[in-house]
Amino acid sequence: MTKQHPAWSPYDNNGGTCVAIAGADYCVIAADTRMSTGYSILTRDYSKICKLADKCVMASSGFQADVKALQKLLAARHLIYQHQHNKQMSCPGMAQLLSNTLYYKRFFPYYSFNVLGGLDNEGKGCVYTYDAVGSYERVGYSSQGSGSTLIMPFLDNQLKSPSPLLLPAQDAVTPLSEAEAVDLVKTCFASATERDIYTASSPPLSFSALCDGFFVTVKMQLW
Amino acid sequence: MESIQAKQGLVGPNDPIQRTQLPYVTGTSVVALKYKDGILMAADMGGSYGSTIRYKSVERIKPIGKHSLLGASGEISDFQELLRNLDELILYDNMWDDGNSLGPKELHSYLTRVMYNRRNKFDPLWNSLVLGGVKNGQKYLGMVSMIGVNFEDSHVATGFGNHLARPILRDEWHENLSYEDGVKLLEKCMRVLLYRDRSAVNKLQIAKITEEGTTISQPYALKTFWGFTAFQNPTAGAEGSW
Numbered sequence: 001m002t003k004q005h006p007a008w009s010p011y012d013n014n015g016g017t018c019v020a021i022a023g024a025d026y027c028v029i030a031a032d033t034r035m036s037t038g039y040s041i042l043t044r045d046y047s048k049i050c051k052l053a054d055k056c057v058m059a060s061s062g063f064q065a066d067v068k069a070l071q072k073l074l075a076a077r078h079l080i081y082q083h084q085h086n087k088q089m090s091c092p093g094m095a096q097l098l099s100n101t102l103y104y105k106r107f108f109p110y111y112s113f114n115v116l117g118g119l120d121n122e123g124k125g126c127v128y129t130y131d132a133v134g135s136y137e138r139v140g141y142s143s144q145g146s147g148s149t150l151i152m153p154f155l156d157n158q159l160k161s162p163s164p165l166l167l168p169a170q171d172a173v174t175p176l177s178e179a180e181a182v183d184l185v186k187t188c189f190a191s192a193t194e195r196d197i198y199t200a201s202s203p204p205l206s207f208s209a210l211c212d213g214f215f216v217t218v219k220m221q222l223w
Numbered sequence: 224m225e226s227i228q229a230k231q232g233l234v235g236p237n238d239p240i241q242r243t244q245l246p247y248v249t250g251t252s253v254v255a256l257k258y259k260d261g262i263l264m265a266a267d268m269g270g271s272y273g274s275t276i277r278y279k280s281v282e283r284i285k286p287i288g289k290h291s292l293l294g295a296s297g298e299i300s301d302f303q304e305l306l307r308n309l310d311e312l313i314l315y316d317n318m319w320d321d322g323n324s325l326g327p328k329e330l331h332s333y334l335t336r337v338m339y340n341r342r343n344k345f346d347p348l349w350n351s352l353v354l355g356g357v358k359n360g361q362k363y364l365g366m367v368s369m370i371g372v373n374f375e376d377s378h379v380a381t382g383f384g385n386h387l388a389r390p391i392l393r394d395e396w397h398e399n400l401s402y403e404d405g406v407k408l409l410e411k412c413m414r415v416l417l418y419r420d421r422s423a424v425n426k427l428q429i430a431k432i433t434e435e436g437t438t439i440s441q442p443y444a445l446k447t448f449w450g451f452t453a454f455q456n457p458t459a460g461a462e463g464s465w
Contacts (some may be wrong), residue, residue: 145388
């Protein structure tokens with residue numbers, strides 16, 4: 001009787017959580033900085049946020065090698081776009097590109113759970129949320145990753161999002177100010193860190209706030 | 224053993240392509256840290272064949288180009304193949320003869336891509352790599368796993384080192400360690416690994432890389448002490464354990 005060896009897995013979950021909240025003229029994107037494998041921490045200071053275009057920032061958690069490959073691919077495609085069109089890609093445009101890129105590997109997926117945030121063509125905040133194979137939707141706020149199950153219901157409660165079934169469709173973009181949104185995001189991470197072992201930031205969280213075209217990445221102390 | 228061999232077979236000319244392997248001759252942990260002038264890296268010289276420590280003079284740290292050191296744990300033959308790839312890379316870099324040379328960041332990126340692409344083909348290089356170096360005054364230390372997971376940090380360790388050495392480093396590492404303090408800290412980590420990792424051998428090399436260049440020490444052994452009272456009666460505090 002041959003001893004069955006477990007098939008080696010090409011995937012690993014390096015953990016982490018991402019959150020994004022869209023406002024009237026800003027968007028806040030945040031992610032924790034812990035990278036784990038199994039029950040070990042690999043590093044406490046790894047950024048999961050990648051700026052793809054002037055008004056478009058992606059935060060991704062999951063399998064880090066796939067996330068890195070995805071970020072590189074999108075950055076390269078954006079560079080080509082800039083060469084061909086002499087302008088930055090819009091956030092909705094990048095959102096579609098990300099979806100297509102993910103689906104391209106439908107049968108050997110990027111194990112990457114993404115949240116795309118930025119400003120749309122009218123300067124309003126937009127957030128797009130994805131699964132690993134490219135299903136996406138524009139929403140007012142979202143979280144992905146290991147802590148998302150803890151954060152999402154909290155955001156639903158705090159941001160009182162209108163039902164997507166309403167007609168005419170109502171915007172889920174929050175009326176909160178940027179400072180209030182940032183504070184809310186900090187609270188989300190504080191809560192998720194309490195109960196999710198894969199979410200934590202011992203150097204501070206990496207934050208990106210997009211406001212009116214100005215891109216600010218700030219490392220802020222949580223407590 | 225025989226049945227596994229029969230299942231995997233030897234490579235014949237008409238055989239299907241072989242994919243995911245099992246590692247055969249493996250090296251254990253590599254530990255590295257940034258210090259004031261550059262990077263210090265340590266690895267023992269053991270090559271284990273399963274539970275046998277078959278080879279005791281395996282050099283698992285090698286200088287790459289002018290600016291980097293590469294340490295590897297895992298399958299030794301895969302490490303040797305990587306070294307051949309890197310030889311070619313460095314050769315072509317030198318042939319440009321343009322005064323520029325590949326630094327640690329570039330090598331880390333190259334290695335990450337190589338490991339990731341092999342993983343995509345379901346035929347990984349069964350290694351955990353530690354890449355450290357200094358270029359233009361900038362110190363760099365990073366790691367790549369066999370499935371392409373990579374990161375950089377002030378101190379890294381592979382395999383058992385991640386469990387046993389990293390906590391010590393998290394506690395005692397600080398910026399601007401002197402060379403002597405860095406070596407002491409690394410030796411502390413390697414000693415713990417020697418006590419607790421069954422595939423460790425007491426013959427190690429410590430490598431140093433600074434802006435000036437690379438030095439890999441001659442192999443030497445650590446002083447060990449087995450007279451701790453905790454070692455005499457190891458289950459005293461927890462009856463029934465081992």
